[in-house]
Amino acid sequence: MSGNLNYIIRRLLYLIPVLLGVCGLVFLLFNVVAGDPTMLLLGKHADAQQMADLKAQLGLDKSLIAQYFDIVKSAFTFDFGRSWATKQQITEMLYQGAIPSLTLTIPGFFISTVMSLMIAIFVAYYRGKGIDLFIRTLAIALMSTSSLVYILVFQKYLAFELGLFEISGYEYGFPSFIPYIALPVVIWVVMSIGPDVRFYRTLILDEIYQDYVRTARAKGLSEKKILFKHVLRNALIPVITYTVVNLPFLILGALLLESFFSIPGLGGLTLSAVNASDFPVIKAMAILSAIAYILFTLVSDILYTLVDPRVKLN
């Protein structure tokens, strides 16, 4: 176990050089690629004095090194200053955006992963039979349909005509947010279940032809027990690899769903920041996603050790 703890500490220490690198990239991006922010903020008719004042106010008159260290400092203190567009505290904006995003993406992610796994085991049990073919065909049909179709059709029929859900908007606080996120979660699940079922089914079938499954059969175990006890745990190993890659998107939010349902999440926040050239917000999001990515891969490594005794973290 101490080996595992050492590993986790080491991985957390890796955050430091990675963050320094990300800050460097962000710095380069905004100083080389982007235009002069004072022009953007004050428009074409500002005079030199106004521009100089604004530069001083934004800290842009400092040396390049100092500017870089400003970014580094914000990454480590989590104080990103104020938005140029709305003048709000960015930390506060992130917090306000993260809540709607996470209340949408986390349930969507968990429901779709668990459902896909269950359906995949079910079809693996009936592999080669009619029901297997039917569900696989259905999965391809689901994944071939554009997400816009789901959004528009579900909004019109389920929310507008039948009134089962709120059509759009968001309310903070539990449980008042539930009617608002329910339909987006349903759409999330419908969208991801097709590819997930197909992929998990392949993973499970890969395991079914392994030698240890033959041993389990030779013991006289029933096919159900073999699938749920012996196969599932082994199949979870690649499942973790696959799902963890998607985890950072939970933080970034589901851009499409948020904008169609007018949910004030991080996806929308990022989009409007890009449109408004609101650099501090974009910087904050870039740094936030880098941190999230590192933390989630660490989580996946820890999950591996729980599922697979062969994995030792070092």
Added chain:
Amino acid sequence: MSDILLSIKDLCVDFNTGDGIVRAVNNISFDVPAGKTVGLVGESGSGKSVTSLAAMGLIPNPPGKITGGEILFKGKDLVKASEEEMRRIRGKEISMIFQEPMTSLNPVFRVGDQVSEILMLHMGMTKKQAWARSVELLDQVGIPDPQRSALKYPHEMSGGQKQRVVIAIAIACEPKLLIADEPTTALDVTIQKQVLDLMFDLQEKYKMGLLFITHDLGVIADIADDVVVMYRSNLVEQGDTKKIFTAAGHPYTKGLLACRPALDKNPKRLLTVSDFMDESGAEISLDESKTKKVDKVYNPSEEKNPVLLEVNNLHVDFPIKGGVFGRTVDQFKAVNSVSFKLRKGMTLGLVGESGCGKTTLGRSILRLIEPTQGQVLYNGIDLTKLDKKQLRDMRSKVQIIFQDPYSSLNPRMTIEEVLLEPMLLHNIGGSKEERISKAKWLMEKVGLKSNQLSRYPHEFSGGQRQRICIARALAVNPEFIICDESVSALDVSVQAQVLNLLLDLQAEFGLTYIFISHDLSVVNFISDEVAVMKSGEVVELDTASNVYLKPEKQYTKDLLSAIPKGIPKALLAEQNL
């Protein structure tokens, strides 16, 4: 007469391959009496494993199907039994041990749980009772410190220990019939002996009927009461073991008996099944001159056989990492201070058990693994000092042939591409036409047909694929080839053909070999000199006949005594009288 436990009558099994129906087992009948051992012998694809799976009701369906016959177990026809009934028989009445100990256990469960599972299933034990019994069983199959070993996961055990766990699972419910499908093929010779001894002790103890499946007649000679020989889905011969070994009737059986290299004397070339029977299966009279056994003489001349390779004090260390920053805390000495000389046109055999460092040594000579210290002088040039470019040029002179003919060929390349790639890399042959004609010539040399170049690896059998690997190694006109367990994955009959091929090529092209194997009889047959390795060190190095006939070190003697004698027990008893 003892009771008949399992009686297979006119069994037929068909597989639907998509290209048509293939008969895997054709109309075979034999009996396994209670408390006796029956050896079922045949090469890969002969239908022997399918027969055993049929008895377990484990034929994968689709594509397989039992299309005729009966499998009577204690008078009950298992072919007609429902899946539910079969589940109650499997593991409780009939158990099975499989070939691959490395993969037969579930990697994510503790071995104690895997033994307990079957006890809880069939014996109605509670979890606690089952665990206690599992510990007893692990003790019985000779696992050291069973209390703590039960808590281990499969990857924390050696191959031999895993096979013992599989045996513990198989005997947990004291079955009447035990089916063992090549249970020792993947194990080292000393471990093989231990596992075989264990199985027969347990058979005595529980009075089990044992159906022992193997491709190697030598393994079952001293243990089987009866032998059944299968060839291309048919049963070609059956009878008591002594009769099979002394007066085999079918040419295939004769071929099988002759193709295994012996420890004392061998013919110049090994006999193969094709010396006894032609393609159609008809018997041909054996060319007596081929059976003449020869004494091995080792007298290299300084002119014809100058020293080609000289290894001096070679070390390969693998670092063991630890701590927060992954510092190296210790070294594992995989190869420890190895020195030897190898003359041109000669073969050095490297033997030893798994993990003794023989493969690491072979690879470090080619610098596929970087040696930590020492010299590898090839024609006087120190390979360890070469830079990348020089090393690449050197790679055309020294080649390696790996163990697994299935995974060492890229499945998406045709044989032509496989053979042309190394030639192109080393600028051999001026034009594509020249290279293709060389590839055709190589195919003929290794005993394949030149019109098979456009095929893909999966269209060939294991032995043919190993021939392709040999052709690929020869494509760059090498002087020196390392064969790393190159025949270990092959059936004995195919193994003999490949060994003969290697000898022919050596004679024709003056090749020098290092032949790495855990199989001592094979190494004895092909090598001029033999080095015995243990824990990274060479413990004995001498000419092959000296090592085998007059071993000096205890370790070598132990290894040699573990080799199955290949003499039926009835015959052995007579000889001792």
